[in-house]
Amino acid sequence: MPDEKKKTAGAFDIRVIIAALLGVYGVILVLLGIFNATDAELARGDGLNINLWGGLGMVVVAALFVTWARLRPVVLPPDFEAEEERKRQER
Amino acid sequence: MTLAAAGDTFQLDANVFDYVIIALYFVFVIGIGVVARRQVSSSIDFFLSGRSLPAWVTGLAFISANLGAVEIMGMSANGAQYGMATMHYFWIGAVPAMLFLGVVMMPFYYGSGVRSVPEFMRRRFGTGAHLVNALSFAIAQLLIAGINLYLLASIVNRLLGWPLWVSLVVAAAIVLSYTALGGLSAAIYNEVLQFFVIVAALTPLTIIALHKVGGWNGITERIQPGPEQLSSWPGTDLTGIDSPLLSVIGLVFGLGFVLSFGYWTTNFVEVQRAMASDSMSAARRSPIIGAFPKMFIPFIVVIPGIIAAIVVPEVTALKAGEDSGVTYNDAILLLMRDLLPNGMLGVAIAGLLASFMAGMAANISAFNTVFSYDLWQQYVVKDKPDAYYTLVGRLATVAATIIAIGTAVFASGYTNLMDYLQTLFGFFNAPLFATFILGMFWKRMTATAGWVGLVSGTAAAVLVAVLAEGTLGPLSVGVLPLSGQGASFVAAAAAFVVDIVVSIVVSMVTRPRVESELEGLVYSLTPKESLQDPDAHTLPWYQSPTKLAGLGLVIIIVLNIVFR
Numbered sequence: 251m252p253d254e255k256k257k258t259a260g261a262f263d264i265r266v267i268i269a270a271l272l273g274v275y276g277v278i279l280v281l282l283g284i285f286n287a288t289d290a291e292l293a294r295g296d297g298l299n300i301n302l303w304g305g306l307g308m309v310v311v312a313a314l315f316v317t318w319a320r321l322r323p324v325v326l327p328p329d330f331e332a333e334e335e336r337k338r339q340e341r
Numbered sequence: 342m343t344l345a346a347a348g349d350t351f352q353l354d355a356n357v358f359d360y361v362i363i364a365l366y367f368v369f370v371i372g373i374g375v376v377a378r379r380q381v382s383s384s385i386d387f388f389l390s391g392r393s394l395p396a397w398v399t400g401l402a403f404i405s406a407n408l409g410a411v412e413i414m415g416m417s418a419n420g421a422q423y424g425m426a427t428m429h430y431f432w433i434g435a436v437p438a439m440l441f442l443g444v445v446m447m448p449f450y451y452g453s454g455v456r457s458v459p460e461f462m463r464r465r466f467g468t469g470a471h472l473v474n475a476l477s478f479a480i481a482q483l484l485i486a487g488i489n490l491y492l493l494a495s496i497v498n499r500l501l502g503w504p505l506w507v508s509l510v511v512a513a514a515i516v517l518s519y520t521a522l523g524g525l526s527a528a529i530y531n532e533v534l535q536f537f538v539i540v541a542a543l544t545p546l547t548i549i550a551l552h553k554v555g556g557w558n559g560i561t562e563r564i565q566p567g568p569e570q571l572s573s574w575p576g577t578d579l580t581g582i583d584s585p586l587l588s589v590i591g592l593v594f595g596l597g598f599v600l601s602f603g604y605w606t607t608n609f610v611e612v613q614r615a616m617a618s619d620s621m622s623a624a625r626r627s628p629i630i631g632a633f634p635k636m637f638i639p640f641i642v643v644i645p646g647i648i649a650a651i652v653v654p655e656v657t658a659l660k661a662g663e664d665s666g667v668t669y670n671d672a673i674l675l676l677m678r679d680l681l682p683n684g685m686l687g688v689a690i691a692g693l694l695a696s697f698m699a700g701m702a703a704n705i706s707a708f709n710t711v712f713s714y715d716l717w718q719q720y721v722v723k724d725k726p727d728a729y730y731t732l733v734g735r736l737a738t739v740a741a742t743i744i745a746i747g748t749a750v751f752a753s754g755y756t757n758l759m760d761y762l763q764t765l766f767g768f769f770n771a772p773l774f775a776t777f778i779l780g781m782f783w784k785r786m787t788a789t790a791g792w793v794g795l796v797s798g799t800a801a802a803v804l805v806a807v808l809a810e811g812t813l814g815p816l817s818v819g820v821l822p823l824s825g826q827g828a829s830f831v832a833a834a835a836a837f838v839v840d841i842v843v844s845i846v847v848s849m850v851t852r853p854r855v856e857s858e859l860e861g862l863v864y865s866l867t868p869k870e871s872l873q874d875p876d877a878h879t880l881p882w883y884q885s886p887t888k889l890a891g892l893g894l895v896i897i898i899v900l901n902i903v904f905r
Contacts, residue, residue: 267373267530268533268537270369272541274365275365278361278362278684279688286358286683287682291682292682294680294682295553295680295682296553298553300548300680301682301684304544
């Protein structure tokens with residue numbers, strides 16, 4: 251069956267879930283870093299805008315995870331369910 | 342009761358953005374639980390992802406189960422108090438033991454087909470050692486769950502300003518619902534997600550702390566009481582043993598060998614995760630791959646603790662011997678309060694909550710497994726249908742949560758949680774490792790020797806703790822000039838030695854078991870083929886357990902030399 255589409259874990263791939271959470275965190279932090287960085291807040295960290303830079307870091311990591319999941323998807327073997335059933339009966 | 346001492350002294354000023362970030366984390370955790378639950382009935386994606394995930398995920402899940410309160414609050418507390426000597430818990434403690442588990446022990450576990458440590462005990466030594474092992478393990482899990490709960494509640498207390506007892510009850514309820522909803526099928530996903538949230542929380546904290554203090558040079562110039570805090574060896578402050586030579590022996594034998602090998606190679610929460618892998622080489626690689634992030638975790642846990650002792654006024658005062666109303670366990674929270682803007686503060690709080698919830702969930706679920714199958718089914722009510730034991734497991738989960746609340750109140754009486762935890766590991770793990778390793782390599786060891794060795798080893802540890810100064814609070818009489826972590830190392834070493842000696846003596850006067858019953862349980866009686874991976878020679882170097890472990894060993898030796 252060469253042209254049958256392979257079943258992949260898709261959105262349930264743990265890498266996609268990690269990317270989603272880190273990506274949302276990253277976007278929130280970058281926005282806070284740009285629009286909400288008061289001088290008082292910046293002074294706490296001696297001028298380092300950690301929301302902005304930390305947020306950018308998380309966005310980059312999220313992008314890397316998505317790229318990795320795209321390039322090397324988790325492919326489910328076609329006979330997975332049959333295999334599971336067989337094992338269950340053996341027990 | 343010093344429970345109130347932890348509250349009221351300071352609060353984190355979280356605002357709406359922080360709450361949104363924390364809420365998002367809960368949405369993901371519960372979402373994973375809900376999806377996992379729905380997918381279970383139709384089998385597929387979720388379970389499969391767990392099974393077909395590459396070894397890096399199994400490795401991360403392996404250390405995530407341990408990345409709870411001990412790691413984050415305890416190790417940053419130690420960093421603030423003792424400085425770089427805290428690195429020993431990772432570079433002398435955990436990592437060599439994890440490599441040893443992957444290289445030496447795992448082929449044996451996997452090849453002999455046991456599924457849990459108590460099960461090994463039952464098959465090797467019969468019900469005596471099994472009962473001792475299962476009971477002490479169950480009790481230890483309850484105590485550690487209590488510590489995780491206490492730390493979780495103290496975060497909720499800081500965050501919302503609720504009284505600590507209200508925080509305790511609410512935090513317990515959150516964990517209970519998360520455990521019930523997520524179930525075991527979601528565990529591996531949540532553990533891996535948790536790992537990344539913790540790293541995402543602690544890395545920016547470390548960066549901003551380093552920026553604030555002026556980099557490594559800033560630490561070197563300003564650390565108190567002096568630059569010796571930046572030397573990990575011989576660690577006399579950490580052990581409380583004045584002689585440098587004895588301190589090194591205490592670290593290498595007590596912490597490195599007995600405590601850490603005992604913990605990482607026999608703790609069923611950790612070991613079972615690797616044993617469940619689908620091939621011998623994957624099972625062996627799990628702890629070895631986990632060892633690599635484990636080497637670098639102290640840089641985002643211990644270093645912030647060290648910096649907290651420099652830049653946070655309350656911790657500086659505490660270290661100078663003044664009463665500033667905080668404890669070392671507060672170090673990382675105070676650093677977050679002082680340095681993180683809203684937004685990143687939310688990520689940091691989410692990371693801490695993630696770590697304590699998962700830590701407690703792991704303890705509770707380990708407890709309920711051992712309680713239901715190894716204790717209730719084995720000794721109390723046998724031969725009931727499977728659904729009956731599932732119900733017992735559920736009730737045990739609820740009971741364990743309630744008991745953990747009581748334990749949390751007890752744990753809060755200690756200023757430095759590590760003392761308390763190390764003491765516990767000394768009592769339970771050290772004799773277990775001794776019995777295990779002797780029983781595994783010496784076929785003459787008898788069933789009686791199994792349980793007598795465990796009991797006398799544990800008794801020896803308790804005796805040392807009672808004779809030391811303050812290890813068990815007012816119970817300790819102070820005859821031995823030992824206190825703090827050093828007393829725990831000595832107690833663990835005593836437990837190990839007494840267990841070995843007693844086991845050998847008892848074995849000599851009791852009847853050994855028939856050799857045919859011990860096949861697969863004792864090294865010399867197990868066929869060598871079942872200890873080897875048939876595909877070993879086809880794997881590239883980065884998938885070969887021994888070569889990876891060799892690389893890991895080289896890196897920790899380099900780290901020890903660089904930060905000596």
